[in-house]
Amino acid sequence: MSKNFEISTLLDYYGMILTDKQREAVEFYYNDDLSLGEIAENLNISRQGVRDSIKRSEAILYEAEEKLGLMKLGKVLNESLDVIKKNIDVIDELNIKRYRSNDINESIKVILAELEKLRDI
């Protein structure tokens, strides 16, 4: 994972624990690709202030991940959801081609809806 992408992902998980100013600076820098000078102007603080804020924020995000491990957990969850989805698709295809059970079809639909829901949490 590139560092930029990693920070963006950590922001998704832990953005709420930063102050508004910190979060804005990191979002401008990593998500919107603004320069330190541009961010300084937007936030009305010095370039060095922006640099310090981003460094501090990165440390907070990495510390949160070290303690809570949400990014790692999200990866495990998504991998599991992939495996479940793949196997539901196998059952679905077999059912469509061979068994044509409405009950199986209904259960598959419910499961697929739950998998979609879990993708977004």
Next chain:
Amino acid sequence: MSKNFEISTLLDYYGMILTDKQREAVEFYYNDDLSLGEIAENLNISRQGVRDSIKRSEAILYEAEEKLGLMKLGKVLNESLDVIKKNIDVIDELNIKRYRSNDINESIKVILAELEKLRDI
């Protein structure tokens, strides 16, 4: 959810963000049901120190949940896993009784293993 159980659950999710002393005090109090006096003796601090530490820790745990919502997320995840499990059981039973497909059986086994894994994350 009783407050005691809620704090214990929050500890499972966020215990790592407390200091060792804070975590010990809260665990003694909420998980082991020790009195403030007993905890004070164990940790070699004053009764008032224990009380302050527990109060401070509770505030940190509730603030973490407000910002990150892991306890709520865990509840949503577990409810979804229940629904998926129930529907996999329906498919499994239909398959055992009527269709007897080894391929469906294999896919069900893989899915059940993943569901078990997700129960523990």
